Amino acid sequence: GAVVSQHPSRVICKSGTSVKIECRSLDFQATTMFWYRQFPKQSLMLMATSNEGSKATYEQGVEKDKFLINHASLTLSTLTVTSAHPEDSSFYICSARQTEAFFGQGTRLTVV
Amino acid sequence: EDQVTQSPEALRLQEGESSSLNCSYTVSGLRGLFWYRQDPGKGPEFLFTLYSAGEEKEKERLKATLTKKESFLHITAPKPEDSATYLCAVRDSNFGNEKLTFGTGTRLTIIP
Numbered sequence: 001g002a003v004v005s006q007h008p009s010r011v012i013c014k015s016g017t018s019v020k021i022e023c024r025s026l027d028f029q030a031t032t033m034f035w036y037r038q039f040p041k042q043s044l045m046l047m048a049t050s051n052e053g054s055k056a057t058y059e060q061g062v063e064k065d066k067f068l069i070n071h072a073s074l075t076l077s078t079l080t081v082t083s084a085h086p087e088d089s090s091f092y093i094c095s096a097r098q099t100e101a102f103f104g105q106g107t108r109l110t111v112v
Numbered sequence: 113e114d115q116v117t118q119s120p121e122a123l124r125l126q127e128g129e130s131s132s133l134n135c136s137y138t139v140s141g142l143r144g145l146f147w148y149r150q151d152p153g154k155g156p157e158f159l160f161t162l163y164s165a166g167e168e169k170e171k172e173r174l175k176a177t178l179t180k181k182e183s184f185l186h187i188t189a190p191k192p193e194d195s196a197t198y199l200c201a202v203r204d205s206n207f208g209n210e211k212l213t214f215g216t217g218t219r220l221t222i223i224p
Contacts, residue, residue, distance in 0.1 A: 043214040044201075108153065
């Protein structure tokens, strides 16, 4: 299957700082990528749809000024968590679709 | 609103003991039902896509089936390495952005 690479896999940051997570499609071009958030023992919740060359589409209840998404090229989307707080600690996963939706390895964010 | 319900929440089996996982869904128009495997701390790994009632797909010890209301993931003679959380997701034909709605998963443990 297609490969989606996400970096970093783990990050710990101080409250009030910003963190950037990268998502790359390694062997295909993706005009659309998706960002999910997953809490322990819970389902993946779609946060936003990242569109190459245009603004991201955010799901209801997701703060677009807090979770900045940039899709600068057909192989790279980034999610920046701005002014992070402990409640932003979670597992963030990106996805890109070729024939099917393939997922990155996920990023465990811990805000202390 | 699309809904996906998976059962059981957790399942412990002896090695070699076959069983089935259930995924019940409600969508306006199904444009694909997906099964993923997720290991702890990792992103979901694609297993199967089913599109229409009556369709079946197999991969090694796994077989996925689909009806108009639910899907089953049958696992035959499982091995300890099959231990993981299995996620079910649906894509609704009414959503142009190809959004996936996930269930909360079944946590499968195979005991040697």
